[in-house]
Amino acid sequence: MERFDCVVIGAGPGGRAVAPVLAGAGWRVAVVEAELVGGECPYWACIPSKTLLRPGDLRSEARRAPGVGEPSLDWDAVRDYRDYMVSGLDDASKAQALEARGVVLVRGEARVAEPGLVVVGERELRCREIVIASGSRAVVPELHGLQRGRVWTSREVTTLREVPGSAIVVGAGPVGIECAQYLAELGSTVTLMGRSPRLLRREDPEVSEHVFDLLRAHGVEVRTRAAVAAVTHDDAGAQVRTDDGGLHHSERLVVATGRAPRVEGLEGAGVTLDERGAIAVDERCRAAEGIWAVGDVTGVAPFTHVASYQGRVAVANLLGGDARADYRAIPRVVFGSPEVAAVGLTAARAEEAGIATESAHLPLRDADRAEIYGTDLAGGVGLRVDRDRGVVVGAWAVGPHAGEWIHTAALAVKAELPVAVLRDFVPQFPTFDELWSQAARAL
């Protein structure tokens, strides 16, 4: 029996935001990791996908810039750089960094036997507090004929060794959209299928339209309202039948139909699971007496920045503070080319919450910066204001580096900035950020 003040389950972005800080505060801390220290993000998610998107992004910018032309693309070099960025799927340096900060790393699958007791193989770890940061995994739908081993999920499509000649991507969320774009830019013939009437269905409809256009501009064939009914595998690839009777064939089938929290073996913690199987937490990230949960496993918002934030909130509370998570201004970026970013309330969310809002929408070309990038730059912004309080409550932006300049709007949402302040704000000319004050004036 080994004794700790805290055992953290999972060494992804959530667990890594907790364990070293508690150890630094003098706690005896263990982290249990079943796979790689670092979790999903550095090896099979954020980092490889953004690295694989970068060449296509550059190429489309170059194509548009007058006088520049089409750069070549060398897949072997792109792949080598991706391999470098994912550290060759080797977690030695991240493991060392954890241990150097005083954390005991336990390799293996953790099981919570009861609150205060975590079991890993033969080892029993007794502790006062448990932090569950076990993340999520890709969901593969049970479709007639679909064989799990023969389809790609986000793990295979981010670690691909060769670019398939053709690919069908099922699922029109962030994972499907990002990989459809980079596969197409790397030379694959790509069809993206989503069962909803629009792409990125949780965002405002204007955002979905921009995403549709951007994917088409990258040569992706987009099919909405296309629910996959059955799949057949053969030597040449996969044949997909949609419920409208359509038949589609491709060398690779990529499944990007969402993620499920990883909660197997954690039943002994006595936590409550919500309707999606995620661990229910309060605003302090507490799940039950002596049990905390952070990151994707909470189902709040599956992003690395949210996992780290919840980790910081949990740590502050574990160390005797009273921190409460505020999710109103979490940026949501899809790293297409151009980038698609949003924050705060959409029209639908505002209506659900009973908040009367009004919004202004501007095309990107209203910023002089846009024309410098080329005459046909697609994109735009939307700014949403609470009509009664006159403060900014939501925004979206589609354009080059929108994932950077969305933060102006995100800060406005976080600070409940009066729209009058944004109207009077003077941004640098010529920048995309000018669009926010223009939108405020349009309101």
Ligand SMILES: Cc1cc2nc3c(=O)[nH]c(=O)nc-3n(C[C@H](O)[C@H](O)[C@H](O)COP(=O)(O)OP(=O)(O)OC[C@H]3O[C@@H](n4cnc5c(N)ncnc54)[C@H](O)[C@@H]3O)c2cc1C
């Ligand atoms: C393709 C893709 C691209 C993405 N891109 C972005 C992006 O650009 N930006 C962004 O913010 N987010 C992105 N995300 C989401 C991001 O990867 C996750 O939100 C983030 O990794 C969640 O961190 P986490 O610590 O909660 O979980 P994870 O990263 O999943 O880590 C959990 C860890 O816990 C371990 N574990 C689970 N169960 C046990 C157990 N019983 N015992 C021991 N160990 C266990 C796992 O092995 C894993 O290492 C992307 C996701 C995908 C799939």
Ligand SMILES: NC(=O)c1ccc[n+]([C@@H]2O[C@H](COP(=O)([O-])OP(=O)(O)OC[C@H]3O[C@@H](n4cnc5c(N)ncnc54)[C@H](O)[C@@H]3O)[C@@H](O)[C@H]2O)c1
């Ligand atoms: N840039 C980023 O920050 C980034 C990138 C990738 C992923 N992520 C995170 O990971 C999470 C998961 O992303 P995701 O794209 O896997 O999931 P998602 O839940 O966002 O989207 C899945 C899509 O698949 C569709 N779908 C589900 N079952 C289907 C079926 N049988 N046939 C056809 N379509 C089907 C859904 O309607 C939905 O549109 C995201 O919510 C996001 O927070 C973030």
